[in-house]
Amino acid sequence: xxxxRATLAVAWLTGALLAVSTTAFAQSxxxxxxxxxxxxxxxxxxxxxxxxxTLRTYASGDADAEAWLGVVLLDRGQNREALKALQHxxxxxxSEANHRLGLVFAEGLAGTARNDKRAAECFEKAxxxxxxxxxxxxxxxxxxxxxxxxDLVQARAWLEKAAATDDPTALxxxxxxxxxxxxxxxxxxxxxxxxYRRAAQKGHALASLxxxxxxxxxxxxxxxxxxxxxxxxxxxxxxxxxAALALGDLSARTxxxxxxxxxxxxxxxxxxxxxxxxxxxxxxxxxxxxxxxxAGAGIARDPAQALAWYGRAARQGLPExxxxxxxxxxGGVAGSPDTVEGYKWLTLxxxxxxxxxxxxxxxxxxxxxxxxxxxxxxxxxxxxPLLERPVDDSVPQLAPxxxxxxxx
Numbered sequence: 001x002x003x004x005r006a007t008l009a010v011a012w013l014t015g016a017l018l019a020v021s022t023t024a025f026a027q028s029x030x031x032x033x034x035x036x037x038x039x040x041x042x043x044x045x046x047x048x049x050x051x052x053x054t055l056r057t058y059a060s061g062d063a064d065a066e067a068w069l070g071v072v073l074l075d076r077g078q079n080r081e082a083l084k085a086l087q088h089x090x091x092x093x094x095s096e097a098n099h100r101l102g103l104v105f106a107e108g109l110a111g112t113a114r115n116d117k118r119a120a121e122c123f124e125k126a127x128x129x130x131x132x133x134x135x136x137x138x139x140x141x142x143x144x145x146x147x148x149x150x151d152l153v154q155a156r157a158w159l160e161k162a163a164a165t166d167d168p169t170a171l172x173x174x175x176x177x178x179x180x181x182x183x184x185x186x187x188x189x190x191x192x193x194x195x196y197r198r199a200a201q202k203g204h205a206l207a208s209l210x211x212x213x214x215x216x217x218x219x220x221x222x223x224x225x226x227x228x229x230x231x232x233x234x235x236x237x238x239x240x241x242x243a244a245l246a247l248g249d250l251s252a253r254t255x256x257x258x259x260x261x262x263x264x265x266x267x268x269x270x271x272x273x274x275x276x277x278x279x280x281x282x283x284x285x286x287x288x289x290x291x292x293x294x295a296g297a298g299i300a301r302d303p304a305q306a307l308a309w310y311g312r313a314a315r316q317g318l319p320e321x322x323x324x325x326x327x328x329x330x331g332g333v334a335g336s337p338d339t340v341e342g343y344k345w346l347t348l349x350x351x352x353x354x355x356x357x358x359x360x361x362x363x364x365x366x367x368x369x370x371x372x373x374x375x376x377x378x379x380x381x382x383x384x385p386l387l388e389r390p391v392d393d394s395v396p397q398l399a400p401x402x403x404x405x406x407x408x
Contacts, residue, residue: 033058036065048072063089067097074100079110090122098126099134106137106147116147127158135162136170143177152182163195171199172207189220197221200231205238212243216250225250241280241389248273248288264298271298278309281388286313287321294324303334314345317385319352326357330364339368343376348383 032040039054052072058065067089073082083104089097102122108114120141126134139158142151156177162170175195181187193214199207208231214221215228229250235243251270256263271292277285290309293302307328313321326345329338343364350357365373 032064033062036062036068039065040068043068043072043075048076052076059085063092063094064096066092067094067100070097071100074104074110083110083112090125093129095126095129095131095134098122098129099131099137102126102134102137106141116141118147120147127161132162132165132167132170135159136167136173139177140173143180150182152177152180152185155180166198166202168199168202168204168207171195171202172204172210175199175207175210189214191220193220200234203238205235205240208232208235208238209240209243209246213246216246236276241277241282241285244273244277244280245282245285245288248277248285267298269298278312281316283313283316283318283321283388286310286316287318287324290321290324303328307334312388314348315386316388317352319349319354319357322346322352323349323354323357323360327360330360339364340372340376340379343368343373344379344383347377347380351380 035054036058039051039058042048042054043051052069055065055069055072059069060066066085070082070084070086070089073079073085076082083101086097086101086104090101099122102119104110104112104119105115105122106119120138123134123138123141127138135158139155139162141147142155142158144150148154156174159170159174159177163174172195175192178188178192178195193211196207196211196214200211211221212228212231212235213219215224215231217223229247232243232247232250236247248270251266251273254266256266271289274285274289274292278289286309290306290313291297292299293309294306295301307325310321310325310328314325322345326342326349328334328342329345330342331337343361346357346361346364350361368376
């Protein structure tokens with residue numbers, strides 16, 4: 001069981017949200033006055049007080065200074081004045097202000113109601129003015145169909161504009177768009193792999209993961225397990241635990257040899273990687289680690305640990321884990337039987353599409369009282385996944401801009 005390769009639930013994390021990193025705005029700094037550049041540098045360093053003082057001096061006659069003043073005020077929680085400054089600067093033509101307002105409306109920040117349509121309008125104004133991050137974000141909205149109709153052509157077009165500067169976030173996000181298909185517009189795995197490589201070479205952690213996976217499977221690029229390991233290790237070292245899951249799978253797929261000790265070490269190495277990813281909250285890794293504990297493969301057999309790890313993955317909504325968890329609870333494999341909870345998890349696994357759950361649940365149904373089945377079904381109906389990490393729905397997720405930490 002533990003060597004079966006499962007689809008990775010790749011978290012987007014901070015590298016795959018709407019493009020908001022404050023360090024990313026350096027693209028336009030060269031056209032700003034030296035005092036304004038110094039103020040932005042102070043803001044990025046977390047010195048909000050110095051940044052605000054300088055920006056207030058120039059805000060009345062400089063739309064970009066007023067925009068950045070709005071950014072600083074947002075970080076300081078002065079929402080009303082911040083929004084007023086951003087809107088005034090946007091009306092005066094500041095692309096930075098339009099971009100920041102787009103982020104505000106996309107997330108419903110600063111006490112505003114979320115408004116996807118207004119977010120898209122703000123991003124488009126900034127994108128047309130050449131704001132790279134706004135171009136990325138507008139492309140993401142077209143990819144998601146958020147505030148605008150889903151349009152893969154438009155998404156790719158805006159992302160191409162941003163990627164023309166070799167910005168790693170733009171390269172990565174365009175790569176994700178190239179993996180999408182919509183009607184007659186197909187995916188391009190070759191282009192996607194190349195974009196991931198270019199972004200990974202610039203240090204983009206999620207691109208390292210994606211390029212590593214492409215090398216593992218030979219998707220859009222020649223299969224190269226050794227090269228894949230290099231990029232997956234880079235992603236793992238950069239804080240992407242899904243890379244540890246992939247490294248575990250890569251080890252598990254190593255062809256067996258006649259050397260039993262070597263084979264044992266291969267399985268142990270795979271399990272050790274699954275432990276890294278499982279502890280970080282990756283549900284597929286938790287499921288595989290549970291399989292290892294249950295089978296005693298690569299680690300000492302421990303049904304109680306298996307039950308615990310199946311439970312963590314099940315509560316995150318992984319159907320195969322819900323099935324295994326339900327079976328163990330029904331049978332009391334690692335403790336006293338709990339038929340109500342077991343039936344609940346089998347019901348959820350079946351609803352999630354796990355093929356074996358229906359037969360097991362039907363068999364269990366014959367031995368349960370109606371009131372217990374009703375209780376289990378009510379519990380299943382009320383269930384909501386408790387995610388330990390964000391999951392990948394194939395397009396970037398939204399997230400608020402990071403707050404600068406003020407100096408003490």
